[in-house]
Amino acid sequence: MTSISERRLEQRPPLEKIMDTVFLWAARISALAIAGVLIWIITLVFIQALPAIGQFGLGFLFKSTWNPVRDEYGILTPIYGTIVSSLIALLISVPIGLGVSIVLSEDYLPTQIQRILVFLVELLAAIPSVVYGLWGVFVLIPFLREITPLKGPSMLPAALILSVMILPTISAIARDALINVDIGVRQAAVGLGATRWETILLVILPAASSGIIGGIMLALGRALGETMAVTMLIGNSNQLNVSLFQPSNTISSLLANQFAEASGLQVSALMYAALVLAIITLVVNMLAQIVVTQLQKI
Amino acid sequence: MTSEFISEQFDPGSLKKNTKDPRTLFGLIMSGIAGTFMVMAIIPLIIILLYLLIQGISSISPSVFIELPPPPMVEGGGFGNALLGTVIMVSIGALISVPIGILAAIFLSEYSGGQIANWIRFATNVLSGVPSIIIGVFAFGAIVLTFKTYSAWAGGFALSILMLPIIIRTTEEALKLVPQEVRQASVGIGANDFQTVLFVVMPAAIPAILTGVTLAIARAAGDTAALLFTALFTQFWPNWENKLAEPTASLAVLVYNFAIVPFKNQQALAWAAAFILVLLVLLTSIISRLATSKRQF
């Protein structure tokens, strides 16, 4: 007869041991697959872009011709459009997003109402890009035509819609950062006779600045790569135009418009453009992640 | 010490509020601006939802769910094939991303606390920031070019990459919320690691994980850029005989295609499809709100 203590020390059934190992490895491989996918994306796009990289070199970035007939490609206009539309969107959504985050982190409103507003702002982020585009085509552009020299799809409506789309990113992350500022610091400022806004502007915002900057950078990353709404509203013209009322282009809308019908070197040129966009957004996102994680460590 | 602030004789009146004090005024103005910004942020949402409601409802009838898209200027028709295509491709996406995502999250929360986990988390966050158009380009290169055809598979594959980071993040958070005692209790009665995770920790986290999966599905269903040149679009029903290896319609791409055509009947369908997509988003957002506010632990 085996005593209880002996039974406990019995070997586990080999099957269970194998299961344990299999399970651990499945989890490990899945986790590594995430990093693998990222690397796979970059390598694949890079390899596909190689013919165009060989053909055009860095000059690709500084030419504004896009001519599938003569196989001449350059993405100066889309780069310009990508940057300008994103910057205009930030210009609008940063102050508004900060205002929202302040209203929703201070005690202006009862908690119930605050919660509903937080939910509504989050909802802005959940609405699909293509729905924004649809709304822009049928509501925003006709409206802008009434009040501006705008004739049709162009930079302005695209940038405006972008600003709405990235607003929740900024306000949500900024709000988190503001809420996480040590309450002691706020009490210290208020205790020294600072008004609410002196406290916010001189103490709370500076203390939350790294989180806020991280949020702005994430929003920038989103704006740079945003595709559908922009494609539907920007007019997709490869003419370099400074006016906000003229059609323009972004890298993502160039891809959205041309990929399905492209062939030969044009595919490779589009892959090159995609590589440029991927690298820009990856860098912006990585920096944003670093800034935000730095914040969480404090 | 010289006192620059306070006169020896204290005047109680100086404690009174003074609305003309520049500091008070400044605060009022700033509060006003912040409040205005708050309103400005909500207005677009309300307008968009209103338009969707008006345009969407008026374009929706039972037949839109079962009929094929109409040619230009022909009344009637629907987006049955696009609805089915979206369901198929989101399902493919979920079938790929849910197991991998959950396993990866289990690795992050149960098996690793170290530097590797931080790197994987970093990669997950970066992956969630990759524009969906890039993921579309990638899936085009990886699947469409390899198999030389647009397909529901390519579309589903692209969607799975979009869904992965969402699933990993929500699952990891859910797993972290399961108290350590639950694990210790399980190990204490002699359970193996995988038994502890699968039969004790996971069930406790299931509601939150399901919420994450729902959110990922909503996100994928609305995404257009990843499908644009992976699944493309078609006027016809998904073809099972061809094992789905041909262009497949989706609601999201239908909205895009029909929004930029000049034909009223197709535009109406675009509104109806957009309405369905936003309804899905709304429902999942509300469900996830309710689910997370009633956590098990």
Next chain:
Amino acid sequence: MLSSEDTINQTQAVLNAENVDIYYGDFLALKGIYMEIPKNKVTAFIGPSGCGKSTLLRCYNRLNDLIPVFKLNGKITYHGQNLYDQDVDPVQVRRRIGMVFQKPNPFPKSIYENITFGAKINGFKGDFDQLVEESLRGAALWEEVKDKLKQNGMSISGGQQQRLCIARTIALKPDVILMDEPCAALDPISTLKVEELIHQLKEEYTIIIVTHNMQQAARVADYTGFFNVRVTEEGKRQGYLAEHDLTEVIFQNPKEEATKQYVSGRFG
């Protein structure tokens, strides 16, 4: 409730609580407080945890306004002006009634800016360098930090941080300084320094200090208020002021049995 009334009334009262009840939502945290705080003296608040010492302290400069569920009934006057009148500006109140917190909470800014913050927002026109030196000397910190005024206020030791917070408060030249367990996070030597500082400060300021350290109360305070908790019929814990008197009286010859037990450490 007030004993030795004559002694307290001989000095001028700066702050006066009259029948004050304090609520957090429906919870009555402190009930029926009558209390006079004499000018240019140190008053210590002692009592078991949760009896409402911090709560009352924060009412004197309306810092409880930051808590949405907070409510006060009754009157707290400051030089005869009710602090809770509708038309009183809490910002003005806090300018004159400064506060030092349990956990040192310097701003994440330089030592210099920590000191000038209050002066700047209050429109100080004088010499900032002089203000910084004066305040740091006043807080017995000048010698230790005079060479690193540009350093972050969070980079110095906990005891130095707490004295920086005191310096920051006296830079405003307030009338009253409230201190909520200012030494709770400090080592014995820093504690001693802060106590010496309190002795110097009472020449110019009226000071209220909350402390759990009986010796500290005995060492620094002229007057001591003992707060206690009673459990109501509904089973709720309710704070009240049990006894308020000269510190010697409280520690050597208290009227209440509870006070005697508490100060002799037999409380429980």
